[in-house]
Amino acid sequence: MEAGWEDVRAGELIDGRHELVDLIGKGGMAQVWRAHDRKTGRQVAVKFLRLDTEDLRQLDTREQEEELRHRHLRFIREAGLLAFLRHPNIPEQYAFGTHGGVPYLVMHHVVGTNLRTFLKRHTPLTPSVAVSAAAQIAAAFVHAHEQKVVHRDLKPENLMISEAGVVFLIDFGIAKQLGIESTLTQPGSTLGTPGYQAPEQIRGEDVAAATDVYSFSCVFYELLTGKPPFITNDRDGKVERQHLRTMPLRPSDLAAGIPDALDELVLRGLAKKPGRRPTMREILEVLGGFTPRPGDPEPRPWLPHDPTRPFRLPAEYTAPDPNPQQKPAGETGDDEDAGWLDPDAVQLLCSAAQRELEEGEPGDAVSELAGLVHRVREEWGSKRLVRQVWELTAGGLWLSGDFDAAARRYDDIADKLVRGDDPPERADRAVFRLRAARCRLEAGGDTGAAINAITEAGYTAAALPEPYATQVETELREAADRVSELLGGPDSGATPGQV
Incomplete structure (x- = not known):
């Protein structure tokens, strides 16, 4: 283990400019701090690789070294992929480096709530709200897939809705770039989250953009109905078995007001064979016919994190560029010293x-x-x-x-x-x-x-x-x-x- 890792605390200065404010999240692989960028004055999120997890403590010294090396490589890959993606629905990365031997990355700080919490508080959603959130998620994936990046772990916990209603796709920790072989994923492994994994993920097969489409369709189903497409029960068995063999009910069988076109879109996205699923671009085109229009009234009941807002009030937002041009590495607008390669x-x-x-x-x-x-x-x-x-x-x-x-x-x-x-x-x-x-x-x-x-x-x-x-x-x-x-x-x- 890295000595002194437990001493990272509020007030510490990262890279001479990012002052840690408070810990805002901790997962199995990383912890995230809110920080103040002294140079630009903005609030940022600083994500550190975790070296202090309980599962690591249970390994012997050699196994710890191998697991830590593995985690370092995953973190470096995530930083590289994030630097490659520039889209309004993906948090921008500002810098990447090491602090006391621990890798970190600095990114846009999303002030808001994750989609899991949003669903718990506000289900059932109107179709307009559900489609508005789904369309923003799909837009992020269109860009990622055009850059040959697959996320591989889409779920409500990996989606954030800002106070302004912008939906962000986060946590590229197990993402990969298509065409780049990597043994970070071992043959036969089943990366992803149960309940949102595509059949090919459950079987440990190769993944592609269609794998993200399946996970997206699981999330969209939950947005429309308030429930995931499959839950464990005595009749149908475990969730994984259902994802492999069963088609769910149509969303309109569980919630009122869902158009036939959206029913069909969700079920196509949940096709067991990847080749039968639509692309994210095709999904976004369909969703575009159901998103709110400028000047439409706000949803009832009122939502504190309203995903219809970017569509109803477009003047407040910069519309996603359908062909975004990546800035050169190390160049992030007014922050000319920032860069992702350390x-x-x-x-x-x-x-x-x-x-x-x-x-x-x-x-x-x-x-x-x-x-x-x-x-x-x-x-x-x-x-x-x-x-x-x-x-x-x-x-x-x-x-x-x-x-x-x-x-x-x-x-x-x-x-x-x-x-x-x-x-x-x-x-x-x-x-x-x-x-x-x-x-x-x-x-x-x-x-x-x-x-x-x-x-x-x-x-x-x-x-x-x-x-x-x-x-x-x-x-x-x-x-x-x-x-x-x-x-x-x-x-x-x-x-x-x-x-």
């Missing part, structure tokens, strides 16, 4: 990835770095840490057998990140060219290109002083040995070196 956190990730490569098993850390490749370049240019991120992900691609992608990554390092003609840069450039050639050898047996790369590297080494000449010659010999094996004997394995 060098210490990325270096921690690189160290973990290096250990994985040395053990010959690319895992969580390498996968997480793969999701940061373009972002570190945008924010930090061609700094050494950027090269380290690219090099480690190339090594991961190599060890996982994606030789073509590894070759392209090594060529990109040589072309885009290694600048100048001093001996260190010339040696590094030659080494990365040789690695690209070795990857192409494994991909398609292109011995001719490899021989050319070896020859060119030989000329480079001859013109370099020590120790740079030896650095290139070592890589050159490994490439030459591999060519000899392919030309004169059976294929054998190869492993990527590290500079």
Whole structure:
């Protein structure tokens, strides 16, 4: 455990500017503080990774270290995904860093209530109120899915309604970016919350945008009817079994005034097969026909957190941009010093990835770095840490057998990140060219290109002083040995070196 973590308290200054005010939430993985930003004067939320949970205390030392590493990586991924999402219904992230070795992120502070509490206090809702909340949730998901991000844990507790009636999608702790493989989720695991999980989640299968659609439809059903689509009972059995095999009653069978089009929309979203569900864009288009219009009267009875307000009084709000342009990383309007990438956190990730490569098993850390490749370049240019991120992900691609992608990554390092003609840069450039050639050898047996790369590297080494000449010659010999094996004997394995 991190020493001193229990000492984080009100009045403490984070990153020299965010003064902690009070603890406003604590969950199994994180705790959230309200804080005052001394530079901008705004109230913000500071989310810390928790290192003091009871389940951690029950683990032995080795298991604790592994679980803490796992949690660090998840937290870093959440910060990366939040920085990538910019939408009025998703809290904006202002900064990301570490404090006393503990990762934190700073985000927009939503003053309001979560949807679970809202439902307990105000059910039954009128269809207009239910649709207004659902349309804002769907708008957030349209943006997230267009950025290839799936949330994987939508439930009423992960939705906040502000005092102004704006609905926010929160807690991207188990979200993932489609196309980025990660072993943070183990095969066969069932992430998500029972009662809101899609059938494919319950079965431990791969998830996609359609998985969020199913969870959204569970929440929308509850907004319309005041009840979730399934509850455990003697006749139908456990909730999970019903999600796998049973279709619920139509919402209009449980609540009055629900149009047929909304009945149909909810039931389509609860289809057992993902391919039969509508997209979030299609859902939002349908909901748009039922949201209030500017100037419509406020709902009766009056609601303190009224989700119809953004539709009835649009002049008070900035309408969601259907094609939002992401600001460059580290740029958040008037707060030009804020940024989501913290060098210490990325270096921690690189160290973990290096250990994985040395053990010959690319895992969580390498996968997480793969999701940061373009972002570190945008924010930090061609700094050494950027090269380290690219090099480690190339090594991961190599060890996982994606030789073509590894070759392209090594060529990109040589072309885009290694600048100048001093001996260190010339040696590094030659080494990365040789690695690209070795990857192409494994991909398609292109011995001719490899021989050319070896020859060119030989000329480079001859013109370099020590120790740079030896650095290139070592890589050159490994490439030459591999060519000899392919030309004169059976294929054998190869492993990527590290500079």
